[in-house]
Amino acid sequence: MQPCCLAAYDLACRRGDRLLFKGVGFELAGGEALHLAGPNGIGKSSLMRILAGLLRPYAGHVEHDGTLALADERPALDPHRPLGEALAFWRAIDRAGEARADFGLEDLLDVPVRFLSTGQRKRAALARLAASGARIWLLDEPLNGLDAHWGASTQAAIEAHRALGGIAVIASHQPLQLQKLRTLSLLEHLP
Numbered sequence: 001m002q003p004c005c006l007a008a009y010d011l012a013c014r015r016g017d018r019l020l021f022k023g024v025g026f027e028l029a030g031g032e033a034l035h036l037a038g039p040n041g042i043g044k045s046s047l048m049r050i051l052a053g054l055l056r057p058y059a060g061h062v063e064h065d066g067t068l069a070l071a072d073e074r075p076a077l078d079p080h081r082p083l084g085e086a087l088a089f090w091r092a093i094d095r096a097g098e099a100r101a102d103f104g105l106e107d108l109l110d111v112p113v114r115f116l117s118t119g120q121r122k123r124a125a126l127a128r129l130a131a132s133g134a135r136i137w138l139l140d141e142p143l144n145g146l147d148a149h150w151g152a153s154t155q156a157a158i159e160a161h162r163a164l165g166g167i168a169v170i171a172s173h174q175p176l177q178l179q180k181l182r183t184l185s186l187l188e189h190l191p
Helices: 044-052 083-094 118-131 148-163
Strands: 005-015 018-029 033-037 059-065 068-071 136-140 167-171 181-185
Touching: 005 044, 005 167, 018 033, 018 044, 018 059, 018 167, 018 181, 033 044, 044 059, 044 068, 044 136, 044 167, 068 118, 083 118, 118 148, 136 148, 148 167
Parallel strands: 033 167, 033 181, 068 136, 136 167
Antiparallel strands: 005 018, 005 059
């Protein structure tokens, strides 16, 4: 995997008339992971969207070297297609291969995405992300809807990605069992 980096400088986010956070900054190199912490509504998902380039910051800027992929509450999979076709669509777009991690989807490839359970859709979104070839993973609540087994498997996939030099930014209310995990509390960046 090529070297990668992700940095945020003095970020602020405004939603309507409300300033959610200000002064957020960090630098990550290959192999590192950052946990975004804070209560509901503080701006973790907005920060993830800023990092992904989907939302413009009110102030500050983001720099990155390496491809980014976001997995959030929207799985980005066509609900009317069978799961296998929906995943194949993204593999063709990303020009990537199969996911390195096993997300237990083999028996579900002919099931339309709309019929998958919450946990199955989450695993499918994670499989899409893992197969993307992106060096920087942005994971918004990746453990929501997963049982203990699949939560542990997801964390193992994150660790494997980091071992190959990838970066992970994780917004989560769930406890994370990742090595050398840095934490950024958005409570420390309230206006």
